[in-house]
Amino acid sequence: MGTATLGSGKSHGNVNTVLTIDRAIVEAIVAHARRDHPDEACGVVAGPIGSDVPTRHIPMDNAARSMTFYEFDSMEHLRVWREMDDLDEEPVVIYHSHTATEAYPSRTDVSFAGEPNAHYLLVSTREPDSEEIRSFRIVDGVVTEEEVNIVDATVKA
Amino acid sequence: MAIEVRVPTILRSYTGGAKIVEGAGDTLTELIDDLDAKFNGLKGRLITPEGGLHRFVNIYVNDEDVRFLGALDAKVKDGDSITILPAVAGGALGFAAAAALLGGLSRPTTPAPAPKAD
Numbered sequence: 540m541g542t543a544t545l546g547s548g549k550s551h552g553n554v555n556t557v558l559t560i561d562r563a564i565v566e567a568i569v570a571h572a573r574r575d576h577p578d579e580a581c582g583v584v585a586g587p588i589g590s591d592v593p594t595r596h597i598p599m600d601n602a603a604r605s606m607t608f609y610e611f612d613s614m615e616h617l618r619v620w621r622e623m624d625d626l627d628e629e630p631v632v633i634y635h636s637h638t639a640t641e642a643y644p645s646r647t648d649v650s651f652a653g654e655p656n657a658h659y660l661l662v663s664t665r666e667p668d669s670e671e672i673r674s675f676r677i678v679d680g681v682v683t684e685e686e687v688n689i690v691d692a693t694v695k696a
Numbered sequence: 697m698a699i700e701v702r703v704p705t706i707l708r709s710y711t712g713g714a715k716i717v718e719g720a721g722d723t724l725t726e727l728i729d730d731l732d733a734k735f736n737g738l739k740g741r742l743i744t745p746e747g748g749l750h751r752f753v754n755i756y757v758n759d760e761d762v763r764f765l766g767a768l769d770a771k772v773k774d775g776d777s778i779t780i781l782p783a784v785a786g787g788a789l790g791f792a793a794a795a796a797l798l799g800g801l802s803r804p805t806t807p808a809p810a811p812k813a814d
Contacts, residue, residue: 605787605789606788608786609786609787611783611785613763621779638788640788645786648786652786656705
């Protein structure tokens with residue numbers, strides 16, 4: 540993977556938070572985004588409920604197969620959400636790529652954001668040899684950027 | 697016996713924090729009306745002002761997306777399990793353009809009225 544541009548961590552609202560995520564998972568997300576480029580890629584990283592630790596990377600199909608829109612397939616969505624339920628997990632990270640624009644939530648992203656506990660991770664693949672990786676909380680239409688803290692740990696992507 | 701409804705985090709403010717609630721009805725519309733009587737405001741998060749299923753949620757009867765079961769006319773019965781999930785979607789496309797692409801950001805359950813002949 541190329542050099543990632545980390546989010547500034549500057550608060551856009553009144554909540555200052557951080558996403559701590561394993562390097563292997565970030566690399567797997569970037570690889571997924573590169574693989575699907577120029578279409579947008581999307582997926583989830585599940586983690587134990589209440590832990591705020593993303594541990595299990597689940598690449599999802601973009602049912603829209605579009606360069607400018609993504610949507611989980613509704614049946615895959617149900618299956619994956621049930622699986623998380625059975626494992627006492629929740630979606631800690633919901634990610635997607637923007638393939639020609641910056642890694643910042645669009646109005647569409649904000650309108651759809653329906654998981655108030657999730658970190659919304661965006662990857663921009665518009666540059667061929669580097670990725671912009673930024674993370675946001677989106678609650679009640681309010682976007683708050685947070686720092687992305689990439690760590691080396693033992694989690695399997 | 698009743699119909700079990702699984703409520704996503706974002707809508708639990710309406711159910712007093714409950715993840716699973718119970719309702720009754722013969723169709724999804726009746727079930728939603730029944731739930732709205734107990735959890736005021738919930739209906740507005742599931743159904744658009746035009747009366748269609750909201751684009752921002754997916755509703756399942758057991759293992760099926762209700763869009764394939766007649767949407768709000770989907771039949772439900774005691775013992776069914778209904779799951780509500782917030783749709784996960786978005787992308788770089790502007791909201792207006794996305795709305796045009798998707799034919800409006802609500803899922804109408806009845807065909808649009810034919811244009812009036814002037």
